[in-house]
Amino acid sequence: MTATENALEQRSWVRDLIIVGVWLAxxxxxxxxxxxxxxxxxxxxxxxxxxxxxxxxxxxxxxxxIFADVNLE
Structure with a gap:
């Protein structure tokens, strides 16, 4: 695998991680x-x-x- 392919694969992994984070948030x-x-x-x-x-x-x-039953003031 070349350095360019490795960098593109890493970018894809980071992008996928961000998408999962957004869907969870x-x-x-x-x-x-x-x-x-x-x-x-x-x-x-x-x-x-x-x-x-x-x-x-x-x-x-x-x-x-919900569990502490307090209000932030």
């Missing part, structure tokens, strides 16, 4: 957005960057928040 983020939208009562007290950070935190941490 998409459902996680969709569920996170639904979770954050359903539990955003505390966001009315927050403004600006605090509200944005709390919302993004809920989108990312929704599995933990």
């Amino acid at each position: 998409l459902p996680y983020l969709v569920v996170g957005v639904f979770w954050a939208d359903a539990h955003r009562q505390h966001l009315s007290k927050l403004h600006g960057l605090d509200a944005t950070a709390s919302y993004v935190g809920e989108v990312i941490a929704w599995p933990v928040l």
Whole structure:
């Protein structure tokens, strides 16, 4: 195998890995957005960057928040 073929094969492997990552992350983020939208009562007290950070935190941490029964404020 030449160096060019090896480089193209490696690029293909990295591309495939990225595609799998996107397909795994998409459902996680969709569920996170639904979770954050359903539990955003505390966001009315927050403004600006605090509200944005709390919302993004809920989108990312929704599995933990389900079992821990806490709200990010």
